[in-house]
Structure formats: C-alpha cells, structure tokens
Amino acid sequence: MSALQQALKEYLAMRRALGYKLEREVRLLPQFLDYVQQRGEQHLSSETAVAWATLPRSAPGWWSARLRMVRGFAVYMHQIDPGHEVPATDLLPCASRRATPYLYDEAQIAALMQVAGTLRTPHRVATIQTLIGLLAVTGMRIGEAVGLDREDFNLATGCIVIRGAKFGKSRELALHPSTTAALRRYLRRADRPAPMADVPPLLITIAGTRLLKCDAQRTFKTLTRRAQIQARSGSCRPRLHDLRHSFAVATVLDGYQQDEDVGRRLALLATYLGHVDPAATYWYLSAAPELMHLAADRLDRHLTAAS
Template sequence: MTTLRSALEQYVSMRQGLGYKYQQQARRLANFVSFMEERKAVTITTKLAVAWATLPPDRHASWVLRLTDVRGFARHVANIDPGTEVPRAGILPPLKRAKPYVYSDAEIEALLKAARALPPANGLRRWTYHYLFGLIAVTGIRLSEAIGLERADVDLKEGLLTVRESKFGKSRLVPLHPTTRAALRSYAKRRDAHLGSCCGTHFFVAERGGRLRHQYVHRVFLCLSREIGLRRPGDHSGPRIHDFRHRFAVRTLLGWYREETDVEQQLPALSTYLGHTCVRDTYWYLSACPELMEGAARRLDRRWEVKP
C-alpha cells in the first residue's frame, strides 16, 4: 500500500521532472501530510483538506493557495486510492489581489534618503539598501531577482542585467538607463572598497559580504516606511516593496497613453520585460489603476466617435 508520504515524493518528483521548481508547494504539502499523519488519516477528504488549508485561522490570504496545492496532490493520489476526495474549486472565498500602491517621486526620494541614513554611518548597509530599493524602483524587477543578482549578472559596460531563473523559471535581459548604470557603478566601488577580498559573488551584499535575506530586507523597508510616514506604527498593511514594480508598470502604461502609443501592441514587450508568463498578468494593471482605466476609456471613445 502506498502511503501519503511516498505518494508525495512521487508527485513532487513528477512535477519537478516537468520543469517546475515546486519547492514552496512541496514544503506546504509535506506539512499537509504531517497533518494527516497526526490524525492517523490515510485518505484525503475535503473536510480534512479544508481544515488544514484554513490554518492558521488569521491567515486568510494563504487559504486558497494551500487548498490549491492539496487539490493537485489529491488528483494524483486519486489514481492510487479511489476513495480520495478532490476538493472542488470555489469552496473557499477567492483571494483578492492587493490594489497596487503607486508611489510618488517624492515618496521614493524620501525612502532612499532615509536608507542613506541607516546605521552604521561608516558602513555599507545604508548604501546597499539605498541602491537596492532604487534599482527596483527604476527597473520594476522583483525583490527576489534583485537580491539574487550575482556580480557577473550586472554588465555595467553594456548596461544590462541578466535575471536568471526568475519566478517562473524564465531568464531575461533588463536594459539599464545610463544614470542607473552610474549609480550601480558607484555602489560597486563602495562595496569593493568596504569589503575587499571578503566580498561574495552577489552584487548586493550584507554588511560582511553575505547574501541579503528577504526577511531582513522587508524588516528594513518596514522601518523606513514608518520613519517617513508611509505606514503608521502598528499598521499590518500598506505600501510594499513589490509596489515599486507596480509603479514602474503603471507609469510606463500611462506614458504610452499620453504619447498616443499603441498600448495593445506594446503590452507583450512590457510583459516580457517584467518577466510575466502571460500578457493577461500585465493587462491586470489596466483595471487596477483608475487613471489607466480613464486613459483606456478616452481612447475607446475617440475610436468609436461618430464623425459628421
């Protein structure tokens, strides 16, 4: 008899063999199998799947994602155990995508200025966060992509970033504006002067040359956000690092509308630049930003305007 644990190993191996990274899903499903084992349950049921998916009770944002993981696994297990129940879609309320926050130029300037004031005064830390947040703001790359950049991925001579194996396993080239190249060159000089031979392989590094960690970057961002008034003390929501990416996309689209560019023709290029797997993900910005919706509506009105 195949146990859920061995079935999970087969399932994860199959998914990864098809080219999916499937690392976070594998960890969540291992937790689900442990949940089943603690209850001495050998067959997946909808009731048990929902009970696990809705843990912890105050993390509503992850419920649908967790149940989606179990649904895929249950379909696989159903081929081995006919008694397996596959939780149907729609049992839990759908996850509402966060409305993007579009930073103003003044807010970004204030954040970068606050980053430069981080202690220690003679350290590298303040420059690392200043240039890291600045790069994300002007290029729209993901945080994971920025802190994952290795020194060889940043070609300051040609003005190109090589983003490798990003969110969906895709790699791409991101061109840099001359002012961004100059800023990154300045950071590299400071980094190398500060660390010497102790510098690791990553472009952005921590105070002693190690790789930056997501949790520490988010912690610094939260402190800076409160310092400049983007968030109030105790707020559990507000502008995020990922909103730099939203700002980049929205500002690009707004610029195209104002320049009377054929937005529909250019969207695939923006989608590729951002590393989206589908243009549909880029279209989302049109509905998420009222100003963009107004621009699209005005253009549609002109297109269908009846001329005498």
C-alpha cells in the same frame, strides 16, 4: 514507502519539471499523507482533506491554502485512480490575500532615496538607495534583486541577467545608461566590503554578506515612516514590492502619453517583468485610475474620428 508516498514523490517531480518551486508543498503534503495513513485510508477523500486543512484551529485564513495544495495532488491522483476524491473549490472560505497596490509617484520615490541617507553607515546608505533605485526603474521582484550576483551585471552591455526567477525562468534586462552608471559607482565604492561568499552578491551588507529580503523590507518600512508616506486605506499600505506595481503603471502611462501602441508595449512589459501569463501583468495595472482615464480618452477620440 507507501503507494501514496511514491505517487507524491512523482507528483512533486513533475511539478518541479514545469518550473514550480513548491516550497510549501514539499513540507506540507507529506504531513497530509501521514494524516491519511493515521486514519487508515488508502484513497484520498474530501472529508479527510478538509479535516487536515483545518487542523491549525487558530489560523482559519490558512485553511483554504492548505486545502488548495491537497486539491492539486488529488487531481493528479484522480487521473490515475478515480477512487481518489477531488475536494470542491468552495469547501472552505478563501479570504483575499492580495493587498491593494500602493502606487508611488516620482516625488515619493525621491523622498525615499533621500531619507535612505539617514541610515547608519555610508555603505548601508548606498546599498539601500541602489536597491530602491533598481526596483523603481526595472520593476524586478525584491527576491530577484537581492539574489543578483556581481557577475549578473554586465557593465559593458548595460544589462542584468536574472537567473532562476519565478517558475525557474531567467531573463535579461537592458538598463538605462543612468542606471548602469549608478551601479558602476556602487560597485566601485572604496568602502565596499570583501564578500564572505565565493560568488560575490551585487547588493552586499557591511558584513560582506548578501542583503536579505526581510532586512530590505524592514528597512523600507522605516524609510516610509521617515518620508511620511502613509497608508491610503487598510488594504493599501506602502510596501517595497509596490515599486514593481509603480514601474508597470508608469510604463503604460508613458505609452498612452506618447500615443504609442499600448498593446505592443504591454507585451514588452510582460516579458520585462518576467510574466509567463499576460493576465499577471494586467493585475499590476488594475488599480490605477489614471490608466482608465487615458484609455477612455483614447477610445473617445477613436469613436469621434470614426463618426
């Protein structure tokens, strides 16, 4: 094992200890070091980093992401040996990869639940309706929802535990009694299949396996067509993940409408969503003009009272 390979092993171990999953880095950074070795180099250079990052000639949108992975490792190596170069942040174009959130209203969510009733089997209907309802009222991530085990739901306390989520964090979500009742009905269905795994999943397919994220997203796309929920623009298309955005916006809107301390509610929302940095929560709220209107109205009332 070369010195660079050993350093990469230590770098990945350090990042994992901080809670990062590093699925792409584990696969791609060793390929980058193989490329460095093929060029007969002992130190990381910006030239080699860019050359490797742009190897997939047909995928320029992926170049900046590859270079960003190298840059993180290069920063680590530069602290050990200044002979390693850190690529500048503007060497390759970085196209925005974030879609504009599609905010669903209550009528659209109800329509999605209704058209889910057209799916093939009664248990499939119940599973997809439970998934949509759970995402709409908790704002959890799709991967978190399909990753839930049966034992993660405590019927007695009405809470769900999300384990090993983003950045390796776990959290407990308190559910509304109506949500608890809906989950109870789903779990007690007479047609619930026997699980294929030793640890039963909460959301289960008719084959007794865990519902997969790709399956849920594909089914949701079908449901949006049947419910005639259409894209608002090229960058604002209905996605399953946008139920999380809708939950965040609805939570803050309710705070304004109830004339509550929205700052306090934002702090609670960030915790509930599992955000390490509050800035991530602000991203979920940035595309809602309704929030801007209510915030401006509250500011106007405050300034009027002060004068």
